[in-house]
Amino acid sequence: MAADDEGRPENAVGVAPSGHNRLIGQPHDAAAEGPIAEAEAAAARMLSGEHPLGLPGRxxxxxxxxxVAVVGTVGVVLTYGVLQLIGAAAQVLVxxxxxLFLAVGLEPAVSWLVNHRWRRGAAxxxxxxxxxxxxAGFLALAVPPLIAQIGNLVSNIPDLIRRIQDNSDVIGRLSQQVDLQQNVQRLLSEAGPALAGGVLGVGIKILSGIGSLVVVLAFTAYLLSDMPRLRRTFYRMFPAGRRPRAILIGDQIFVKVGAYVLGNLAISAVAGLVTFVWLLIFDVPYPLLLAAFVALTDLIPVVGATLGGIGVALVSLTVSWPVGLATLGFYVVYQSIEGYVLIPPIIGRAVRVPAVLTAAAVLIGGAMLGLFGALVAVPVAAGVVLVVQQVVYPALDRR
Known part of the structure; x- marks a missing residue:
């Protein structure tokens, strides 16, 4: 057994009988320390292997x-500090x-693999x-057509300039009537620096978006890997008497979020697939890109499918007016089928949020946090509904 500086044995946690930890405290004269020496001696007596830091006091x-005054003051200071911290780190917190939303949503898939004898890291x-x-597949589909479209535009610029300067061409006559060439030159000369700054800003935003994507994926991986420990830590924050009930309600909320995320991904994949088939039938250009666009916008609740359908219908107008109108009608029918046939069995049974509350949650979430708020609004609303039904209503009924 180790000994302190005065030759007295130390216990298992490195504290001498005087109460001093050998890595921090130094032996002192008891007469000089007074009450502190007595407290250190009492601290040494209350140590044990089961309670290395002693038993809690009264x-x-x-x-x-x-x-009351201390708690009130500390509460005000902490509230102000938390609000300042949230304001300073709002983007990172989002x-x-x-x-966290993605990790909770993907946890059912990880748990399914773990239950089938996969190691958690591999799952x-x-x-x-x-x-x-x-x-990566979406980017692979989106980038080449976008580059091709930009290349076509650049290659057509000389012909467009020629037509603008040709008085016999319809575009040329229209250009002369509105002084298009002079107006464009004046606009470029006045707004050149602003346009250059705008291009630089777009480049910075693209790099920032890539960095944000990397951060989200990295933290999603960390959260998924450590999800069991995070779950235990979260439930440990509840009092022992309320902990079983908190586990049942909390796990149900996690299941709802997971069902919503995976179900929403499945429905978006269906929307992209039917869009791809429809565009192939009518020979609309860039069917893969447009199908990926519809699948991405369909992730947004309530309005996502409508936005994607309108975009595809506008592109379909380049083929012909009948094809454009038929595409618009197709999306009206598909959105009805999605809302009444696909969503109820895939998402509706797990989430069970009234339609009015869903629309309100999406609008409020979008106004507060933009696209992220719109995406997480429905599962958050489902969690709130569950807490109200299981906690608030029974408490009110007992009064």
């Missing part, structure tokens, strides 16, 4: 005026919240690789 009287890797493959 609870503080929370109703005393001093404690990314972390989005990563998390498989799920994330699948998600990364979907994102």
């Amino acid at each position: 609870p503080v009287d929370r109703r005393s005026p001093f404690m 990314l972390l919240a989005f990563a 998390v890797t498989a799920v994330l690789l699948t998600v990364f493959g979907v994102v």
Whole structure:
């Protein structure tokens, strides 16, 4: 057994009988320390292997005026500090919240693999690789057609300039009537620096978006890997008497979020597939890109499918007016089928949020946090509904 500086044996946690930890405290004269020496001796006596830091003392009287004043002051200071912290780190907190949302949503897939004798690390890797493959596939579909369109535009600029300067051409006559060439030159000369700054700003935003995506994916991987420990830590925050009930309600909320995320991904995949087939039938250009666009916008509740359908219908007008109108009608029918046939069995049974509350939650979430708020609004509303039904209503009924 180790000994302190005065040759006395130390216990298992490195504290001498005097109460001093050998890495922090130094032996002192008991007469000089007075009450502190007595407290250190009492601390050494109360140590044990089961309680290396001693037993908790008598609870503080929370109703005393001093404690009420202290708690009130600390509460005000902490509230102000938290609000300042949220304001300063709002963007980072949104990314972390989005990563947590994705982790909770992907947890059912990871748990399914773990229940089928996969190691958790391998299960998390498989799920994330699948998600990364979907994102990479969308980029692979979107970037080449976009580059091709930009190339076509650049190659057509000389012909467009020639037509603007040709008085016999319809575009040329229209250009002369509105002084298009002079107006464009004046606009470029006046707004050149602003346009250059705008291009630079777009480049910075693209790089920022890539960085944000990397941060979200990295934190999603960390959260998924450590989800069991995070779950235990979260439930440990509840009092022991309320902990079983909190576990049942909390796990049900996690299940709802997971069902919503996976179900929403499945429905978006269906929307992209039917869009791709429809565009192939009518020979609309860039069917893969437009199908990926519809699948992405369909992730947004309530309005996503409508936005995607309108965009595809506008592109379909380049083929012919009948094709454009038929595409618009197709999306009206498809959105009805999605709302009444696909969503109820895939998402509706798990989430069970009234339609009015769903629309209101999406609008409020979008106004507060933009696209992220719109995406998480429905599962958050489902969690609130569950807490109200299981906690608030029974408490009100007992009064």
